[in-house]
């Protein structure tokens with residue numbers, strides 16, 4: 001731990017440090033530190049010169065300059081000159097309970113956006129600023145992503161805090177789709193967990209540069225070096241520490257910046273005073289070792305550092321920082337920061353890292369698709385003077401109507417001016433533009449390229465693009481995972497609540513593309529599908545709270561699918577020519593299985609290929625054949641579930657001059673496929689989940705036995721360093737996971753925790769398939785008899 005004699009107060013207080021310089025030299029020092037009116041390189045040069053020639057003035061000017069910035073932080077509401085300020089759009093994402101919301105709360109406090117800190121599940125019962133929904137505060141989890149903005153030193157930062165629970169993964173997906181950088185938060189004890197893997201995949205999908213923050217270093221058993229190994233081995237990231245912690249567990253008081261070779265402790269109430277000191281001698285060896293490691297990792301990806309490394313020359317702090325920035329922005333390096341959000345350690349230095357290493361909006365490459373030119377990719381400019389291109393990435397129903405969150409990629413949005421929805425062609429006049437601060441809004445008149453804002457009065461769907469009406473460019477959309485669980489629901493009082501029930505479902509499905517509603521064509525029940533039990537439970541609760549609808553629900557069911565394993569031909573005739581208008585259609589072709597890669601490349605679960613030559617089937621009936629295929633795919637022949645992974649190839653057919661029609665071809669194709677699927681080695685697929693369980697090691701036997709009863713396949717089992725805890729990763733059919741939280745609690749005296757996320761659909765065992773088919777058959781017969 002650093003001793004007081006080594007410490008120097010960064011923002012000088014009376015009585016500390018050397019005598020103050022004169023006011024004129026202080027003014028010129030402040031000017032050298034000002035970021036306005038200077039290019040980044042001349043700014044850095046001026047700072048270096050001042051630091052070398054007059055260190056006392058530099059220290060005072062820096063302190064006074066930083067104080068002036070911290071006062072402007074709270075006055076972020078004033079008009080900001082976006083042309084002269086740095087901008088960062090960042091997301092905070094991680095596994096459940098890693099501390100994202102706790103970290104965001106500190107960020108808001110240190111940047112002057114909130115006056116006091118309230119913790120998630122804190123004793124004061126207030127709850128964190130970003131968890132504004134009652135349900136979030138009651139459950140102590142984040143359900144919706146929430147946006148806010150703040151100012152840190154010379155940067156304006158838009159932040160989106162995202163949920164960690166996999167059931168709300170779409171919130172992470174949409175945030176990462178539109179943001180320029182991310183903070184991947186990791187627990188200092190548990191390291192990389194199942195959701196860290198998912199978030200990392202999502203960040204890679206959208207090429208999001210990121211910093212890692214190892215949180216909870218105050219917890220017993222924390223080990224940042226193990227977490228960094230996890231980042232390298234499990235996530236395959238070129239990650240290296242830029243800090244070394246000062247103390248761990250109860251001793252954790254701060255961090256050492258291994259680039260500047262300075263220590264920082266966080267003192268005073270809520271750690272608000274950042275105290276700079278020298279590297280404590282007992283940590284020097286570790287610091288030098290980690291600095292050498294950082295140099296080596298950077299040298300692997302950065303030419304300039306690589307050359308210095310070969311010449312055995314030490315980069316200057318400036319060269320280090322520039323290289324880290326370059327390689328972070330190009331997603332080749334991940335700088336790792338450390339601390340404890342809850343204990344108010346390390347957050348201010350992480351914020352410095354956001355400004356130093358994450359990109360300006362124009363540095364992150366973004367593309368639009370040219371709809372007129374076969375969806376050719378066009379790089380967007382991020383110039384406010386170019387024509388508008390904005391993406392509506394999130395919709396939220398509020399008491400004032402639909403709130404639409406937009407990321408502006410090019411051009412400007414101005415209140416009172418019209419914009420055009422590229423997808424629907426609708427022209428809209430912008431009534432209100434706001435900046436969101438969790439559930440509070442600040443009205444603004446205009447927003448520029450690179451900004452994230454929200455607006456009212458814009459009727460659109462999630463992922464619609466907006467332009468000035470003169471361009472046919474659309475921003476690419478995001479990846480939407482398939483729901484894995486369904487629930488039959490109905491309002492408790494069908495006469496009084498039916499209207500609100502329908503209204504709520506329409507709004508919710510518009511907001512959340514992973515929530516689906518359909519009416520079962522046979523049972524006529526409304527079926528709600530989503531990402532898991534919690535996801536569906538939250539919407540049922542919201543229906544009650546927001547729309548006054550009590551819902552009666554059936555047993556949750558997993559979403560089975562059907563597919564085929566072999567190529568099978570069809571030659572099907574649909575003919576009804578007795579009395580009245582006749583129906584005649586004939587289709588000939590085959591169905592065959594698609595590979596995973598083919599499905600991904602095609603972008604849809606099934607494919608229709610028309611290989612007809614000639615006009616045996618008149619071309620105007622081809623679309624009806626495709627519709628017939630879709631009808632058959634919506635309800636498979638085995639258990640009535642959706643079909644996936646099937647390619648239908650239409651090769652030939654026949655028609656009748658009078659009796660052929662769209663309807664005849666649609667019915668013909670649907671029946672042809674339903675019949676052929678029965679002969680094509682078809683099987684039922686079930687969702688398999690990756691389950692991660694953390695338990696004290698004495699419960700290993702009981703927990704593994706219960707997993708094997710549930711048909712779990714154990715993938716790995718890792719004991720922690722001191723042998724007290726165990727992390728088990730296994731794959732288990734979702735259908736066997738009902739009631740697992742209660743069982744795990746009783747098996748481990750309440751000390752075990754688990755998370756799960758969708759892995760893939762796999763064929764069910766033959767006996768299970770037969771059981772499911774028998775059940776389906778009985779249900780159909782009972783319905784037909786009734």
Ligand SMILES: Nc1nc2c(ncn2[C@@H]2O[C@H](COP(=O)(O)OP(=O)(O)OP(=O)(O)O)[C@@H](O)[C@H]2O)c(=O)[nH]1
Pocket residue numbers: 094095096097098099100101102103119120121140141142162163164165215216217218219339340341342343
């Ligand atoms: N000891 C310790 N606890 C922490 C720290 N940061 C957060 N916590 C606690 O961890 C729990 C989860 O914190 P949150 O901030 O809600 O975590 P989250 O990642 O936002 O959670 P979800 O969004 O629901 O996934 C809370 O009880 C926090 O008080 C930390 O640095 N140290």
